[in-house]
Amino acid sequence: MSPTFISKMDLRGLEPPEPMTRILEALGTTPTGITLLARLERRPLFLLEELNRRGQQHSCKPADDGGWLLSIPITEPVSRGSTLQ
Amino acid sequence: MSKPSPAPGQIWIALPFFIFGFLHLAGGLAWLALVPTLLTGAFYRPDVIAFSHVIGLGFLMSLVAGSSYQLLPVAFENPLFNRTLAKIHLGLHLSGVPVMVYGFLHWHMPVVAVGGTAVLIGFALYLFNIAATALRPFRKNPTTLGVLIALSALAVALGVAVWILTAKLGFAAVRDPLALLGAHTFLILIGFFLLFLASVSYTLLPMFLLVPLPSTRRAFGSIQYLALGIALFIPGQLIAPSLLPFAALAASLGLGLYAIENLAAIRRSPRRLDGALRLYAANLGFILPVALGLLLRALQLAGHVPTLTLHLDTLLFTLAVFGTLACAILGMGAKIVPFLVWQHRYAPMLGRALVPKLADLVYPRLLNLLAWTVPAAALALAVGVTTQTNLTVRIGALTFLASVVAFQFNLYRALTHLWHPTAKPLPKAELRPSLSP
Numbered sequence: 001m002s003p004t005f006i007s008k009m010d011l012r013g014l015e016p017p018e019p020m021t022r023i024l025e026a027l028g029t030t031p032t033g034i035t036l037l038a039r040l041e042r043r044p045l046f047l048l049e050e051l052n053r054r055g056q057q058h059s060c061k062p063a064d065d066g067g068w069l070l071s072i073p074i075t076e077p078v079s080r081g082s083t084l085q
Numbered sequence: 086m087s088k089p090s091p092a093p094g095q096i097w098i099a100l101p102f103f104i105f106g107f108l109h110l111a112g113g114l115a116w117l118a119l120v121p122t123l124l125t126g127a128f129y130r131p132d133v134i135a136f137s138h139v140i141g142l143g144f145l146m147s148l149v150a151g152s153s154y155q156l157l158p159v160a161f162e163n164p165l166f167n168r169t170l171a172k173i174h175l176g177l178h179l180s181g182v183p184v185m186v187y188g189f190l191h192w193h194m195p196v197v198a199v200g201g202t203a204v205l206i207g208f209a210l211y212l213f214n215i216a217a218t219a220l221r222p223f224r225k226n227p228t229t230l231g232v233l234i235a236l237s238a239l240a241v242a243l244g245v246a247v248w249i250l251t252a253k254l255g256f257a258a259v260r261d262p263l264a265l266l267g268a269h270t271f272l273i274l275i276g277f278f279l280l281f282l283a284s285v286s287y288t289l290l291p292m293f294l295l296v297p298l299p300s301t302r303r304a305f306g307s308i309q310y311l312a313l314g315i316a317l318f319i320p321g322q323l324i325a326p327s328l329l330p331f332a333a334l335a336a337s338l339g340l341g342l343y344a345i346e347n348l349a350a351i352r353r354s355p356r357r358l359d360g361a362l363r364l365y366a367a368n369l370g371f372i373l374p375v376a377l378g379l380l381l382r383a384l385q386l387a388g389h390v391p392t393l394t395l396h397l398d399t400l401l402f403t404l405a406v407f408g409t410l411a412c413a414i415l416g417m418g419a420k421i422v423p424f425l426v427w428q429h430r431y432a433p434m435l436g437r438a439l440v441p442k443l444a445d446l447v448y449p450r451l452l453n454l455l456a457w458t459v460p461a462a463a464l465a466l467a468v469g470v471t472t473q474t475n476l477t478v479r480i481g482a483l484t485f486l487a488s489v490v491a492f493q494f495n496l497y498r499a500l501t502h503l504w505h506p507t508a509k510p511l512p513k514a515e516l517r518p519s520l521s522p
Binding site for chain 2: 021
């Protein structure tokens, strides 16, 4: 069984749309095999919509101590910059 | 060059509501500049009723509906229950409001009934859609509770409107049509718009100011006092005027707590207010006059003080609509519309291209200026109504109109990104690495 590598981001206290920006930018730079784990103040509805649109696997659950916990496993390479070429 | 398809989102629901609303505000202000007696003359006139619906339905309700479909899912932390219902509401609202206004202007009640039916069905869909969004699941917080009570007040206000209209058409009897009209106006202004504003501010303001809600108890208190005020007002206005001072006192306490809670959030914020938030914050300056006006009006109607002015209702309308609600809505609109455009156009490009920041979509200095001119114009309108001076009302309307045109110019700048995106390709060397060998 392969180990799970986790990259944590605490995005509480940021004005929208900064949390969405940081997570989607991180998607392009995080190596495959790593799971992005983000702490958020609110359920990121617009981000979840965008992740669904991109076909990106994710799960978003309420955190025990308030806020929300978003987990995004990076499973396949994405070529950055491809959308504007 | 292939572009990613834009995010689906609520943009094509919220944006038409916003554009429709801002155009109605500009049109209403131009009309007021031409005919200042709309605010200084008698209020039970066809053109005044038509004007109040241009502002109330065309401007305020359109903005509130657009904001609801965009922001309330975020505040409730639940996705919008049904987008198709929202699109049908949009179509009914956009077609029904102009027909209603035309009908009022020519005092042709069958035409009002046709437009009103479309608007009413749209409202019914709106109420159902937003309530269903709030209740799946229900998360108890001041915003959700307040919005649900505001929706109930809107439903009662619509019932009163239908009663008035059926009486005008000869299908129902009304003992005191002016009392019923007063009930309709109060329920819409205080019961729906101001309660809605207070409720959503408890989510939006902390989100933009980067602070937690200073006091959840105080926020709940403001909602409860406003709800009590609405509950006491209906029997007070229709059958027992002695209840009106208690209704006004409760509503004023609710408004006061709303202002204190908002000011506490602003004071705690680590960041400097930007132009949009300053414009929003200007609404708080009108809360005390609105509360005092409510109390005075209630004491007059209950017979405790002599009638000082026949135009207190118009003054209250002016302070609440052009002062509190317009400042708050324009301020929040200056935040929401650029975000809608940014999210629709650039969110799909994030991580794949260099996209502009949200703040780059508008002119911040213009918003800083509007944070002064809009409340100043509202103040001029209030002074004009109090002193019954047409020239002052005209100056206030023209200043307000110029501010709204500048505001729309700023929004147009944001909207240009929909057809002229300014994203740039990322450097190719930064392809995502892999942990696997």
